[in-house]
Amino acid sequence: MTDAAAEQEDRPDGQSGRLLGMSEDELLDLLSRGDLAVRGRLVDASNATMYCEISLDDVAAACVYKPVAGERPLWDFPEGTLAGRELAAYAVSRSGGWDVVPPTVYRDGPFGPGMCQLWVDADDTVDLVALARRTDHQGLRQMAVFDAVVNNADRKIGHLLPMPDGHLYGCDHGVCFGTDYKLRTVLWQWRGKKLTSQATAALRRLQESLDGGPLAAELAGWLTGEEIEATRKRAALLLEHKVHPFPPADWPAVPWPPI
Ligand SMILES: Nc1ncnc2c1ncn2[C@@H]1O[C@H](COP(=O)(O)OP(=O)(O)OP(=O)(O)O)[C@@H](O)[C@H]1O
Ligand SMILES: [Mg+2]
Numbered sequence: 419m420t421d422a423a424a425e426q427e428d429r430p431d432g433q434s435g436r437l438l439g440m441s442e443d444e445l446l447d448l449l450s451r452g453d454l455a456v457r458g459r460l461v462d463a464s465n466a467t468m469y470c471e472i473s474l475d476d477v478a479a480a481c482v483y484k485p486v487a488g489e490r491p492l493w494d495f496p497e498g499t500l501a502g503r504e505l506a507a508y509a510v511s512r513s514g515g516w517d518v519v520p521p522t523v524y525r526d527g528p529f530g531p532g533m534c535q536l537w538v539d540a541d542d543t544v545d546l547v548a549l550a551r552r553t554d555h556q557g558l559r560q561m562a563v564f565d566a567v568v569n570n571a572d573r574k575i576g577h578l579l580p581m582p583d584g585h586l587y588g589c590d591h592g593v594c595f596g597t598d599y600k601l602r603t604v605l606w607q608w609r610g611k612k613l614t615s616q617a618t619a620a621l622r623r624l625q626e627s628l629d630g631g632p633l634a635a636e637l638a639g640w641l642t643g644e645e646i647e648a649t650r651k652r653a654a655l656l657l658e659h660k661v662h663p664f665p666p667a668d669w670p671a672v673p674w675p676p677i
Contacts, residue, residue: 500592502640507591
């Protein structure tokens with residue numbers, strides 16, 4: 419067993435400790451209670467997206483803070499907030515065991531309440547365009563299933579965050595959970611292919627958490643009842659057909675720009 423695998427087995431919460439050597443719950447505590455200091459604004463971002471430092475006691479980390487007050491209204495997502503949808507995506511990622519979304523909390527900040535997400539140090543030697551086209555990357559394939567269940571309308575290449583240890587995170591899940599089929603992604607390479615056993619296991623965990631577990635109540639803080647029901651139906655449909663979804667029309671629905 420490798421050291422990393424041994425560490426993963428040892429951790430009580432099942433997290434690998436790849437993020438600052440801290441557990442998911444420790445990171446959530448840091449993000450929730452830490453002092454949030456804005457260090458800069460991500461200039462390419464279409465909403466107010468701040469790069470910040472978060473510090474608590476003697477621990478400091480980088481994070482992204484997106485205040486609700488900085489959100490541009492979107493006609494197709496009139497309910498709730500983009501920040502809340504990012505929280506809902508985090509909750510789904512955790513419940514299914516996908517671990518696609520870095521630790522994320524909802525909290526107050528210098529520009530009012532918003533989402534605060536740990537900044538993960540992606541491996542900048544990875545060619546993201548080549549990564550997005552791979553058909554043999556299990557983390558990428560799992561992300562495609564996660565996107566299908568949350569109905570992600572914005573899986574761009576730049577929203578892929580490959581870690582040095584091979585794990586893949588994603589970011590920018592503000593336009594997920596629409597009730598209409600709006601999957602827009604660069605990851606169509608598995609369309610019509612059979613879901614892997616890991617994918618069906620993750621979808622079942624999600625179903626259990628939605629039906630008997632705490633997830634539905636958690637999502638109710640961020641999404642409408644219809645959106646939660648639509649999420650339930652997407653999970654059920656994926657499990658019924660056991661294939662990766664097809665694009666809505668003749669041509670794959672890809673976000674623009676795709677990067
Ligand atoms: N948690 C994170 N860890 C590491 N990098 C991140 C994280 N969140 C965002 N980024 C980086 O910052 C970029 C902009 O963030 P994000 O896409 O979330 O903002 P946005 O306001 O929605 O931007 P846009 O509208 O341009 O997509 C991402 O493409 C990614 O490179
Ligand atoms: Mg973005």
